[in-house]
Every structure is written in C-alpha cells, then in structure tokens.
Amino acid sequence: MTVTLITGANKGIGYETAGRLLALGHTVYVGARDAGRGAHAAATLGARFVQLDVTDDESVRAALDTIGAAEGRLDVLVHNAGILAAGPIDGPTALLAFDTNAVGIVRVTEAALPLLRKSANPTVVTVSSSMGSFWAVTNPERPESGLPLALYAASKAAATMLTVQYAKAHPGIRFNAVEPGATATDMTAAFGIGRPVGPSAAVVARWATLGPDGPTGTLQDERGPLPF
Template sequence: MTTTLITGANKGLGLETARRLVAAGHTVYAGMRDLASGDAARELGAHPVQLDVTGDASVAAAIAQLPALDVLVNNAGIAGTAQNLDDLTPEANDHVFATNVTGIVRVSQAALPLLRRSSNPVIVNVASGLGFPRFLLDTSRAEGHVMTVPYVASKAAVIALTVQYAKNLPGMRINAIDPGYTATDLNGNSGHQTVTEGTDAVVAMATIGADGPTGTFSDREGVIAY
C-alpha cells in the first residue's frame, strides 16, 4: 500500500488530489492547518492531520503520526496580498515565500527519513506556469499579463528548488507541476479548468514508478521543456 501525505488538502486542488489518490489505492494523509475543516477529507477516506507548513513543531508532529511515507505532495500555497509594485513590501513578499517555498523545504526535510525507507519515494511540488519565465514573457498566454510579484517569484523558486532536490536525491522521483488555470479559492474561482483537470498533472506524477522522470516540470499535457 502506498502511503501519501498531501499538504493543504482540506479544499481545492489538495482535496481533489486526495480524492483521486484514495481512489487509486493510496493511504492518504490530508494535511491541513485546521482539523475542523477535515470533514470533506474524511468523507473521501483520507486521514486528516494537523499540519501548518510554516511551523516546525506542527510539521514534526504531523510527520510523527505517519506509519510510513512513499509520496509527498507539497500542495499548500497562498496568493498573498500584494498585486502590483505599489503595494509590494518586503513583508508581503516574505509572507508568501514562508508558505510557498520555505514551507516546502520544511516539510520535505522533515519527511526525508521516512521517504528514504520507501522502495519508491516520490515528491511532487505544486508550482505554476506563473513561475515559468518563458510563459511570463508570452503575451499570448494568460501568464504574460499577470503583474503580481510575490506569488510568481515564489513559484519560480519552487521549480528551481525541485530541480536541485532531484539532483541531490537521485534515488527519488522529484518533480514540479503546473495545475493550469483552475477554479479554486486562490483565484476567486475564476479559472477555466475544473479541479479534476487541475489535478491531472499532480496525480500523474504522484503515481509514477521508480523508472519515472525526475527534475521535470509538467502540466496535464505532459513535460514542459525548460
């Protein structure tokens, strides 16, 4: 049985990822800051676990509850409040990076001892096309018209972080994915994709074998060339 931990799994993409991986036969631990929001995950057959990716003690306590770990999905993320340079402050930038980047490092580092015991350890980092410079410079794409800085910069960091983790841990499969523009609370449900479409890439990478790719960035259509 594959044991999987998903951060930010109480709603949106994280909850749908939990649903699909439970259906695929995984034992899923659904990480969330507030266990009071865990009913939806329980109804899917997942096991809610209190997990705030910005806190060392919370992460350590969550990992300590796991009997094993084969797949880690770093999904938790926030959009932040700064939408343009006029309202950008160092504090606003740090707030986004604390969850979207440092949170991934915190959870991944805490999870490594368990992952190293797995016969097929996998990490999937939920990034975004908004973190991909080629997309940001292409005005024919939606990403080319986004002006916010912290969220975009944080997702670019996630992609680079993924590559470096993959290089350092060649025995694991570590990949980043772009969900695409999906209707979630993060964007006021303005995305054109459903949450099922938005989880195609993360599910694909969470279910790869030991001979699967590593260090890649992909969307629901497949691997995106760097």
C-alpha cells in the same frame, strides 16, 4: 498500500487529488493548517488527517512523526499548500508568500526525507505554476505574461528550483514540479478564471503515481515538459 501525504488538502486541488488517490488504493493523509476543516475534509473523503502548517517547524515535525509512527514510511509527498499573495506588495506579504510557497517545501521535505528513504518507490510532487517560468511570463503569446502577480510568480519560481535541486541531491527519490492548469478555486476566484478542479487534480495525481522509471527534476504540465 501506498502512503501519501498531501499538504493543504482540505479544499481545492489538494482535496480532489486526495480523493483520486484514495480511489487508487492509497492511504492518504490530509495535511491542513486548520484542524477543524482538515479533520472534516479527511472524514468526508475517508482519509486520515494530520494538522500541518507548512510555515511552522514544530507542526511539520509533529505531522511527519505521526505518519512515521503509524505507517513506518512515506511513499508519496505532494506539496500542494500555497497562497496567491495578490494585492499590495510589502515586506510582510513577501515573507509570508515565500514562507508558504517555498520555505514550506524545505520544511516538509526535510522532515519527510527519512520516511521517503524507507519507501520502495519514493515520489515527491510540487504543485508549482507556469507563473514561475521565466519563459512563460516573458512570452506575449502566453496568458502568464499579462498577470501581475509578482510575489506568487517569484515564490513559485523558487518552488520549482527547489524541486530541481532536491532531485539532484537525492537521486533515489523522484522530485517533479507540476503546473496543474489554470483552476477555479478560492485562490483564483477574484480573477474569475480557470477550469473545474477535477482535470487539474488528475494532472497532479498522475505525477503522484509515477513508476520507478519515471523522470525527475522536471517542470511539467499536462502536455509535457515546460521550459523554466
């Protein structure tokens, strides 16, 4: 049984990804900041719940300790929690964006590494964004070039770089960043854009089920590698 943790999985892409991996036979832990919403989502899916706020060190440690005590290992980690941080830009908003979208990856990864090392096929997927690709945001033929989301884009660039660097530091674990595709979620509602959640979750689920010979240290979308 593959043991999987998905952060920010009480709704949107994380929730749908959890459902897809459960259907494949994974034991899925729904990580969510809000205990009520997270527990409800897990119960609806038939998953397990851990309270996990990626901006809180103690919350992260407690969540991984819970999984470790119950399972003894972690096979798949999906960094899905994130915020858009649209609107006025100021210091507190920037700190929150980076704390959630980038520093949160460090917190959860570091806490998860001992459990991932006990897996026969450890895999880490970062739900990143092509908004964090310098190539995409400077390419006038790409829609990213017309979206002024400074804090989101910068923090997702950091998320991708962290993923690449973790791949270099831990060659026994596959780390990949994924652009799931523009998706209609609560986060993007103000823009009125995006496809249904299902196809985007399918992209994440595919990267969460890589075999041992899969790539590492990449940024990918559903068509293949994306330039950084």
